[in-house]
Amino acid sequence: MARRILIVDDHPGFRRSAARSLGAAGWEVVGEAEDGAAALRLVPEREPDVVLLDIGLPDVSGIEVARQLLERSPGLAVVMVSTHDRADYGELATASGARGFLSKMDLSATALEALVES
Amino acid sequence: MSGRIEQAVARAVSSATDAADAYLRALEAIGRALGWEVAAAWEPEEDGEHLACSVIWKGDADAADFVAQTMSSHFVAGEGLPGEVWTAGHARWIVDAASDRRLPRREAAAVAGLHSAVAFPVRSERGVVGVIEGFCATATDPDAELLERLEVVGSQIGQLIERRRAERSGATAELRYRATVEASLDCVITMDHRGDVIEFNPAAERTFGYAGEEAVGREMAELIVPPELRERHREGLRRYLETGEPTLLGSRIEIEATRRDGSRFPVELTITRIDVPGDPVFTAHLRDITERLRIERDLRESRARLVKAADEARQRIERDLHDGSQQQLVSVAMTLQAAASAVESDPAVARELLEEASAELRSAIGELRELARGIHPAVLTEGGLDPALRGLATRSGMPATITAVPKDRFPAAVEAAAYFVAAEGMTNAARHAEASRVEVAVWRGDDALEVEVRDDGRGGASAEGGGLRGLADRVAALGGELEVRSPAGEGTILRAVIPCES
Numbered sequence: 001m002a003r004r005i006l007i008v009d010d011h012p013g014f015r016r017s018a019a020r021s022l023g024a025a026g027w028e029v030v031g032e033a034e035d036g037a038a039a040l041r042l043v044p045e046r047e048p049d050v051v052l053l054d055i056g057l058p059d060v061s062g063i064e065v066a067r068q069l070l071e072r073s074p075g076l077a078v079v080m081v082s083t084h085d086r087a088d089y090g091e092l093a094t095a096s097g098a099r100g101f102l103s104k105m106d107l108s109a110t111a112l113e114a115l116v117e118s
Numbered sequence: 119m120s121g122r123i124e125q126a127v128a129r130a131v132s133s134a135t136d137a138a139d140a141y142l143r144a145l146e147a148i149g150r151a152l153g154w155e156v157a158a159a160w161e162p163e164e165d166g167e168h169l170a171c172s173v174i175w176k177g178d179a180d181a182a183d184f185v186a187q188t189m190s191s192h193f194v195a196g197e198g199l200p201g202e203v204w205t206a207g208h209a210r211w212i213v214d215a216a217s218d219r220r221l222p223r224r225e226a227a228a229v230a231g232l233h234s235a236v237a238f239p240v241r242s243e244r245g246v247v248g249v250i251e252g253f254c255a256t257a258t259d260p261d262a263e264l265l266e267r268l269e270v271v272g273s274q275i276g277q278l279i280e281r282r283r284a285e286r287s288g289a290t291a292e293l294r295y296r297a298t299v300e301a302s303l304d305c306v307i308t309m310d311h312r313g314d315v316i317e318f319n320p321a322a323e324r325t326f327g328y329a330g331e332e333a334v335g336r337e338m339a340e341l342i343v344p345p346e347l348r349e350r351h352r353e354g355l356r357r358y359l360e361t362g363e364p365t366l367l368g369s370r371i372e373i374e375a376t377r378r379d380g381s382r383f384p385v386e387l388t389i390t391r392i393d394v395p396g397d398p399v400f401t402a403h404l405r406d407i408t409e410r411l412r413i414e415r416d417l418r419e420s421r422a423r424l425v426k427a428a429d430e431a432r433q434r435i436e437r438d439l440h441d442g443s444q445q446q447l448v449s450v451a452m453t454l455q456a457a458a459s460a461v462e463s464d465p466a467v468a469r470e471l472l473e474e475a476s477a478e479l480r481s482a483i484g485e486l487r488e489l490a491r492g493i494h495p496a497v498l499t500e501g502g503l504d505p506a507l508r509g510l511a512t513r514s515g516m517p518a519t520i521t522a523v524p525k526d527r528f529p530a531a532v533e534a535a536a537y538f539v540a541a542e543g544m545t546n547a548a549r550h551a552e553a554s555r556v557e558v559a560v561w562r563g564d565d566a567l568e569v570e571v572r573d574d575g576r577g578g579a580s581a582e583g584g585g586l587r588g589l590a591d592r593v594a595a596l597g598g599e600l601e602v603r604s605p606a607g608e609g610t611i612l613r614a615v616i617p618c619e620s
Contacts, residue, residue, distance in 0.1 A: 011441070011445040013446060013449035013478070014445060014448060014452075016449075017452035017453055017456070021452060024456065056440070083440060083444050083448055105448060
C-alpha cells in the first residue's frame, strides 16, 4: 500500500494540517514543497508514492506541474487539491492525468486512500 | 434739349453714392437745365399713404421759407401738386403756383417769387415710386412736349435709382459676407475651377501659417493637402468639372491637412460650390480637430481604465479572499477535525488543537474585517468622512494628522472619492515615500469638496503610476481634477477638487 507522500501547497497552514492529519493515519510525509519548482525538484529526490498537489501555486499552475511530473514518472499517483470545489476544477484535474481531485475541506486519509487505490 | 437732360441725369446718377445722392444729383441736373429755382423729390412714406419730401435742391433764389415748408409737408394721394401727380401717374404743369388756390404752399411760393411749377412721376418696374417737382421764377405756359420728355426722364431716374439701390444692397451683402468670413473661427478657403486659392481668411492664416496674400493665387492642393493626397484632390476636381458628379461636395469629412512647416493635423471639412455665373467656385470650411480628437481619446482611455481598474479590483479581492481567510478557514476545519479524532484517544492533544483552531479563526475574522474595509469602509457610509478619515489616520503605519474635515455629509460618490484620495496618499506616504509624517485636510470649496494630502517623504511620485492614475480617473469621472506635486526630495502633495452641489 502506498504510504509515502509529498505535500505541495503555498499555504503553510494547509501543509501543517494535512501533514498532521495524514501522519496520524499512518502516512509518511516525505517532504513539503511551496511551489511548482520545488515539487519538480523534490519528487525524484524523495521518491513519494503520492503527490498531494495544490492547483493554485504561485509560480506555475498545479495542472502544469502534474503534467510534467507524470511525464517523468508515469506510475506516480498525483491527487489535486484546491479550496475550490470539484465543480470548478475536477475535470481540469482529471484531464491533466492526475488520479483525482479533492476539495481541501474533504481531505482525510480515508478519502485520499480511496482515490489512490481506485 | 431733353436729350441733354437725359444725358445730364444719367451722368449725375451714375456718380451717386446712394439713392438720396442720386436724387439730389438728378434734381440739380434737371434744375440747371430747365432754369428751375427749387426742385424737390417726393417719395411715399412707410405707411404707403403719404408722400414726403425726401430730397430738395435749391438754386440761387432766396426761398428758405418755401424750402422749409416743402420739407415739412406730407401729402395724401391727390393732395397738392406731388399728390396729384402720384395719383394720376402723369406730369402736370401749373402756370402760376403762387396764385393757384389748390396748392397748400402757394403763399410761401409767392413770397419766394416762384411761379411756374412742373411735376412728373418717377417710375420703375414697381410703378410710380416717387414724384419730382420743380419751380421757376417766371410764369410760363405749359410745354406739352417738355412734359412728355420729363415723363421719360422720370422713368430713366426711377430705373437708375433702383439699380443703384440694388447695387448698394449687393455691396452691403458683400460687406456682410466679408465680415462673417473674416471673423469666422473656421478656416474659410475658396478656390476657383483651376484649384487656385482666391480667398484665404484670417483663421486659415493662423491655422496654416500663410498670409492671405501669399496664399491667394497658389494651388490649394499644394498649400494644405498632404503630398500623397494631392493627386486624388486634383483628380476629384477634374472629374467634377467634367461630369458634374461630386465626390466630397456637401458632405462632412475628416481628413489630414498640412501646415506651411509640413506638420500635419486632423481637420473636419465641408466643401460647397458657390453659385456664381461662369466657372464654378468652391469654398472649403475647415476646422482643426486635434484637440477634439485628443479629448475623445482621453475619454475613451479613461473609461477603459475605469473598467479595467474595476476588474482588477475584483480579481484582487478574489485573491485576497482565497489566499487569506479562505485558507485560514480550511485550516480551522482541518484542525477541528484533527481535534475531534483526538478527543477520546488523547484529550490533551485535542485541547491543544482546539486552542489552535480558535486562534486561527480569530485571525481569519481580523483578515476579513480588513478586507471588507478595503472594499468600502462601512464607517464612511454610516458616519461620513470625519470618522472614516480619523479611523484611517489611527490605523496608518505612521504619524498621520487630519488637520481639517467637514462634519457634513456629501453625495456617496464624492465622499468615496475623497476618502480614497486620502487613503492612497497615506498609503503611498507610508509604503513608498519613506515619509515621517503625513497631513490630510478636507474642506468645502466653491461648489466642490477639496482634499489635500501632504507628506514629508522623498517625492518623485508619478501621476501616471497605477494607483494615482486610477485615482485621477475616479475623480475625473465625477468632473473633478487630481493634481500631484512631487518634486524629488521635497515631499508629495496630492490635491483633489471634486465638484458637488453645496
